[in-house]
Amino acid sequence: xxxxxxxxxxxxxxxxxxxxxxxxxxxxxxxxxxxxxxxxxxxxxxxxxxxxxxxxxxxxxxxxxxxxxxxxxxxxxxxxxxxxxxxxxxxxxxxxxxxxxxxxxxxxxxxxxxxxxxxxxxxxxxxxxxxxxxxxxxxxxxxxxxxxxxxxxxxxxxxxxxxxxxxxxxxxxxxxxxxxxxxxxxxxxxxxxxxxxxxxxxxxxxxxxxxxxxxxxxxxxxxxxxxxxxxxxxxxxxxxxxxxxxxxxxxx
Amino acid sequence: xxxxxxxxxxxxxxxxxxxxxxxxxxxxxxxxxxxxxxxxxxxxxxxxxxxxxxxxxxxxxxxxxxxxxxxxxxxxxxxxxxxxxxxxxxxxxxxxxxxxxxxxxxxxxxxxxxxxxxxxxxxxxxxxxxxxxxxxxxxxxxxxxxxxxxxxxxxxxxxxxxxxxxxxxxxxxxxxxxxxxxxxxxxxxxxxxxxxxxxxxxxxxxxxxxxxxxxxxxxxxxxxxxxxxxxxxxxxxxxxxxxxxxxxxxxx
DNA sequence: CTAACATTTTTCCAACTGGTCAAAAATCTG
DNA sequence: CAGATTTTTGACCAGTTGGAAAAATGTTAG
Numbered sequence: 001x002x003x004x005x006x007x008x009x010x011x012x013x014x015x016x017x018x019x020x021x022x023x024x025x026x027x028x029x030x031x032x033x034x035x036x037x038x039x040x041x042x043x044x045x046x047x048x049x050x051x052x053x054x055x056x057x058x059x060x061x062x063x064x065x066x067x068x069x070x071x072x073x074x075x076x077x078x079x080x081x082x083x084x085x086x087x088x089x090x091x092x093x094x095x096x097x098x099x100x101x102x103x104x105x106x107x108x109x110x111x112x113x114x115x116x117x118x119x120x121x122x123x124x125x126x127x128x129x130x131x132x133x134x135x136x137x138x139x140x141x142x143x144x145x146x147x148x149x150x151x152x153x154x155x156x157x158x159x160x161x162x163x164x165x166x167x168x169x170x171x172x173x174x175x176x177x178x179x180x181x182x183x184x185x186x187x188x189x190x191x192x193x194x195x196x197x198x199x200x201x202x203x204x205x206x207x208x209x210x211x212x213x214x215x216x217x218x219x220x221x222x223x224x225x226x227x228x229x230x231x232x233x234x235x236x237x238x239x240x241x242x243x244x245x246x247x248x249x250x251x252x
Numbered sequence: 253x254x255x256x257x258x259x260x261x262x263x264x265x266x267x268x269x270x271x272x273x274x275x276x277x278x279x280x281x282x283x284x285x286x287x288x289x290x291x292x293x294x295x296x297x298x299x300x301x302x303x304x305x306x307x308x309x310x311x312x313x314x315x316x317x318x319x320x321x322x323x324x325x326x327x328x329x330x331x332x333x334x335x336x337x338x339x340x341x342x343x344x345x346x347x348x349x350x351x352x353x354x355x356x357x358x359x360x361x362x363x364x365x366x367x368x369x370x371x372x373x374x375x376x377x378x379x380x381x382x383x384x385x386x387x388x389x390x391x392x393x394x395x396x397x398x399x400x401x402x403x404x405x406x407x408x409x410x411x412x413x414x415x416x417x418x419x420x421x422x423x424x425x426x427x428x429x430x431x432x433x434x435x436x437x438x439x440x441x442x443x444x445x446x447x448x449x450x451x452x453x454x455x456x457x458x459x460x461x462x463x464x465x466x467x468x469x470x471x472x473x474x475x476x477x478x479x480x481x482x483x484x485x486x487x488x489x490x491x492x493x494x495x496x497x498x499x500x501x502x503x504x
Numbered sequence: 505c506t507a508a509c510a511t512t513t514t515t516c517c518a519a520c521t522g523g524t525c526a527a528a529a530a531t532c533t534g
Numbered sequence: 535c536a537g538a539t540t541t542t543t544g545a546c547c548a549g550t551t552g553g554a555a556a557a558a559t560g561t562t563a564g
Binding site: 138197 | 393429431
Binding site: 038040041044075076078079082083 | 540541542543544
């Protein structure tokens with residue numbers, strides 16, 4: 001019995017397989033042609049990637065078959081294999097595109113803006129992504145759950161750098177007394193977690209909210225709630241006519 | 253660590269497949285013997301379930317093979333199949349046990365306690381579960397990502413009922429002015445999301461925190477941060493000598 | 505000790521899956 | 535339109551996987 005181990009980091013494309021498309025006989029002095037890529041090729045590849053996103057995000061990489069993807073893409077399996085020589089290749093492409101998309105909202109958080117406006121906007125953007133691109137979110141979550149075998153290195157470099165930079169921005173705001181002093185990394189984690197939750201755990205959210213507030217309104221509710229949470233937490237404002245809330249001392 | 257199993261809600265064995273063990277020829281008047289379950293059977297089943305948790309949580313259901321589970325469990329595939337006639341059966345058992353474990357922390361939130369203490373304790377418990385039982389968390393997340401095919405009905409009944417009940421508790425606290433008025437359901441979601449994140453997205457968290465704060469201390473940091481978040485959010489307390497924070501108006 | 509029963513191992517298989525290949529069909533180019 | 539090139543298809547294959555059957559090996563009550 002030979003249980004296949006997951007190889008974590010894919011080394012160079014093993015040269016054992018015949019090259020696809022152009023650059024087949026590239027072993028000369030020329031540093032490999034850039035490969036033109038015809039119009040039809042790009043179109044079909046897009047169709048395939050779209051179909052693969054659909055299937056992968058719903059079934060996971062190993063749970064998906066090329067046949068399924070091909071069917072969703074409206075072509076035969078060998079035909080699909082003509083455009084992407086291996087299943088892994090499709091997944092790789094999807095993942096690298098995904099990471100770029102995923103980093104974008106955080107990049108937009110400007111150091112020179114108003115802290116609360118910036119943070120709120122960031123939360124909004126992430127929430128919108130969860131609402132509008134749930135499949136991408138699930139694909140990403142899937143990869144994380146599996147230990148991110150295909151993108152750990154990118155996480156440790158690109159993602160880490162970006163987060164370090166933004167954490168620095170948050171720290172500056174804290175130094176200026178504009179937001180409360182706390183851990184900037186965990187702050188970012190909590191924004192990720194709370195927003196992506198609505199895509200990744202959608203079934204659960206809908207099961208609990210039921211048909212009432214489970215409709216599309218739930219994203220508006222979520223936005224309102226998260227705003228409250230990140231702005232003031234759960235401590236009630238002292239209302240006119242009442243003493244200071246007795247809850248403060250309970251936790252400090 | 254040996255995660256103790258709680259009692260599970262065992263669904264009756266589907267009658268479509270040949271019966272295992274005893275009660276093979278039960279087609280008479282007797283309403284099917286309860287099947288005693290020998291000591292060794294229970295032991296082996298536990299070993300198998302533990303191994304299956306390990307494998308399923310790391311590779312997902314379809315990504316796991318019976319061979320892998322059998323190897324981790326230290327037995328042969330057919331031997332494993334002797335205790336669980338089908339792969340699905342193992343998964344089913346795991347899931348139903350899991351749900352019970354998963355609901356427990358929320359159940360402990362007492363209506364007659366101090367709101368902030370109760371909420372903080374709940375967050376702590378969930379965070380501890382993420383730290384101590386990350387595999388269970390990932391197994392659960394996996395099922396959610398897939399649309400929870402095996403437990404939707406339980407979500408819609410058991411989980412929903414529990415959450416409805418606790419949402420009611422939260423609402424009462426809000427009515428009493430003890431915590432700020434906000435959406436109790438999304439409040440619960442945010443606690444789930446922020447805590448489980450540390451188990452499910454562990455790779456990402458560690459990649460970003462690096463070797464510095466990425467060690468075991470991260471759970472303490474997370475606990476501290478989440479306490480701040482849920483208690484006061486990000487609004488800084490006005491410090492002696494400074495005017496009220498200028499941020500308040502930015503969001504309201 | 506032995507029959508009855510529980511457990512384990514050996515061998516096997518059919519379905520599925522990722523992938524190949526050559527030939528047919530379609531498309532493009534001059 | 536002819537020829538070259540690209541795209542599509544059908545047939546096929548080898549490895550894996552879930553699972554069945556049955557034989558072999560314990561285990562235990564009487």
